[in-house]
Amino acid sequence: MYYYALKMLIGDRAKYIGIIIGLTFASLLITQQSAIFAGVMARTFSFLTDVSMPDIWVVDPQVQYIDDIKPLQATKVLQVRGVTGVEWAVPLYKGSLRARLDNGTFQTCIAIGLDDETLIGGPPRMLVGQLSDLRRSDGVIVDQAGAEGKLARRAPDGSRIPLKVGDSLELNDHRVYVVGICQVTATFQANPVIYTTYSRATTFAPQERKLLSFVIAKASAGEDTEAVCQRIQEATHLRAYTPSKFKTLTFYYYLKYTGMPINFLTAVALGFIVGITISGQTFYNFTLDNLRYFGTLKAMGTTNRTLLKMILLQALIVGAIGYGLGVGLASAWGGLLSGRTQIAFLLPWQLLLISAVAIMFICLSAAALSIRKVMKLEPAVVFRS
Amino acid sequence: MSELPPHSTSRIAVRCHGLTKTFGAGATAFQALRGVDLEVRTGELLMLVGPSGCGKTTLISIIAGVLRRDGGECTVFDQDYLSMTEQEITRFRGSHTGFVFQAFNLIPTLTASENVSAPLVINGMNRRAAVAQAREMLRRVGFDERMLESSPVDLSGGQQQRVAIARALVHQPDIIVCDEPTSALDSETGRKVMQIMRELALASNRALIVVTHDARIFDFADRIAHMEDGRITGIEIPQKNAAAS
Structure with missing residues (x-):
């Protein structure tokens, strides 16, 4: 049934692309802003990074x-x-x-x-x-x-x-x-x-x-x-x-006494909101449009568990593609500008993980609404024209 | 008018006695079924006819296991849905019931053969084998090679209903419920669709229940059950049965 779930998802081109664009933009914004924040914060203790001999x-x-x-x-x-x-x-x-x-x-x-x-x-x-x-x-x-x-x-x-x-x-x-x-x-x-x-x-x-x-x-x-x-x-x-403790002291000073975290968190939150509203809404609409078909599958013997897995698969697929594209674009942007400008851009694996978790959260939130709708769907709906 | 089914020696597929169903509660409650008594046998095509809101769709929904009854008895091949869990009912529907809908309900992003293969995949068959079997079933309802991989949106109404019939038959169900299968089709196409249904659906000694308003196809029925206000008001055997003609 997962193959059919994917065909249902990809077959609705407009919504599929809409969801991907929303998630890509969210992933790009979250990753890029976090990377700039990480880059700026790393610069606060760059001297400690450069002086490596003493401990x-x-x-x-x-x-x-x-x-x-x-x-x-x-x-x-x-x-x-x-x-x-x-x-x-x-x-x-x-x-x-x-x-x-x-x-x-x-x-x-x-x-x-x-x-x-x-x-x-x-x-x-x-x-x-x-x-x-x-x-x-x-x-x-x-x-x-x-x-x-x-x-x-x-x-x-x-x-x-x-x-x-x-x-x-x-x-x-x-x-x-x-x-x-x-x-x-x-x-x-x-x-x-x-x-x-x-x-x-x-x-x-x-x-x-x-x-x-x-x-x-x-x-x-x-x-x-x-x-x-x-x-x-x-x-x-x-x-x-120790250098790591001195770095931490410096990091928390800037975190506490400058407005930088709020600025960047606002941008990251914006990415979240964009992701939730555009992708969540589009994904939910996609499910609503396909409700009749989910009902048909349910009437034909598809269990709620299988339908749940189908929707989760659809959400995870668009999430993975959107995340990949967003992170790729953010990395390309950072790579392109880092070599030519003094822009602060640092993209450690932890940020990639955070971004992945954020996009996963957006997708699962969007899927949760859809899943609830499909789970509550009475198979008798198929006889209503 | 007679209540005796023509295939009285065959097995009882559906038995309903005193079946009731009410939607809503209190002042807004609506009693859709008010004690329905009905028997359907294998090898029989029974049509349910009556005015809108008389309870036809509610009755087939209960028989198909997509809606729970409130009172009375209803067994389908000796199985009572009330004694089964939701999961057991879902599994029972998957393996014993075929559906044909008024609006076809074909998934537009799947090809014709993929749509038809869905019941087989739901029942656990490998997708490739299921699609191969679905293609075979589509050929039996008159599809040529070119049309097998067509999208439903590229097919005519009659062709779409043939896909829906193939989907209802492909997993060899014991009972097929059809809701207004010809109402979206012109007269000639509607009769062709019913011809296919009679030839393919009844060949395997299974029961076929068709809800319809379409008087043009009444002659395909073995029996016609008339419904009004949530009750079966009469059962008739058409003078000229199309199958016999």
Whole structure:
């Protein structure tokens, strides 16, 4: 009977296509908006993603998220190094510096100061030059997006000339030279990222009593990282996080204190409503149109259980097609724009699963109304003309 | 007028005694059947005739097992629907009953052969085998190869009713109930359809009950039961039975 159920579904072209379009649009909207939301949220902790070597981040207890920098005393690095179970601990600077462009305008940049000796915390991928080039006098490494975008120079014809190795720029009135181009995960603020040494960064930064942003550390082999974090907290009265916990802290900060979740949830809800109204209504109409035939099948001996399975199959088939098309379109859209623009788009398997569950829910809701109608259908209806 | 069936030696297919059915309750209650007594035997074509609202369709609905009676007795091949569960009634209908409807009720998105194969598939037959058997049945009702895979919407009314008859017969049911099978057809087509019904449906020693208003086909009946106000008011054997002619 399932073959006949499919033929009944596909045979009514207009409704079949209408249901598919509704579900595709719902799936597209839900997946795309969720992926943008996930992409934007991932950017909030992109720095943590890029700095992969340390497994402990030590910060001021008042810090609420990665960019909420509350400087520490420089001696805290030594204190952390003295904690049992810490293999190494180095300082890391992160702050905002103003770069003066050729045309006289200023561009705020994210400056990262790496430990002078080890250069731990460097960019995940070097495109031009090497990380060790930072040891050259006044050397900085600029991220590709910044070099080609906001820090690029303007040619007389108005076109952009990307910053390249050997070029100079001014950071807080200090002349520095580009010694490398790197690739980093796009940041939430979308400002250029400039890497230099810790000592140089703290020289460029506006003078404050404390300039140490983070102490990053590694637990010794065989040590439980959580336990080491606990010992660091007891010894330094600071807060020590594993990267995943620091990411979670940052994620929930943005979730709680920005309107982003509501905006995106509204769009996702819109997808839901579109799915329910267009597809649900069309699917229900499809069932109503076929009620006479369901009644005929019932009179001819088809059990309610079989009819239920037929309707569920119809709902799941349109759901699967709509979901596939929607997710495919969302992925194509994301893939197309991610390579050409700075759009935040992240589509992990969890989002695909959420989208699938949402579309499944829409389909089953639509099917539930139809199933109820068919289950309650008296087979005697077939004799009413 | 006589109440004696012409095939009195054959088996009793349907026996109704004091059958009642009321729709609704209270002031709006409508008593559709007010004590119907009727016997139908195998090998017999019985026509139920009467004015609209006299209870003909209610009676065949109860006989076909698609509607529950309120009172009286009704057995179909010695089976009483009231002693069966809904599922058992559904299964019984699937294997013992064939239906022909006024509006044909062919599923428009299935081909003619697929429509006819549906009762076989419902009874558990493999779809390919069912379609092959359905094609054979369609050939018996006069379909050529080209028409076997036609969509019902591409067929004429007479052709559609022939598909419906093939669908009602394909699983070899014991009883066939037809609701106004010729009312949507012209006179000539209606008679052809009834000819096919008599030849194919009665050949297997089964009972055939036809509800009709169509006086043009009365001569195909073995007996005609007249109904009025929810009762059988008389049973007649047509003077010239078309089968005999």
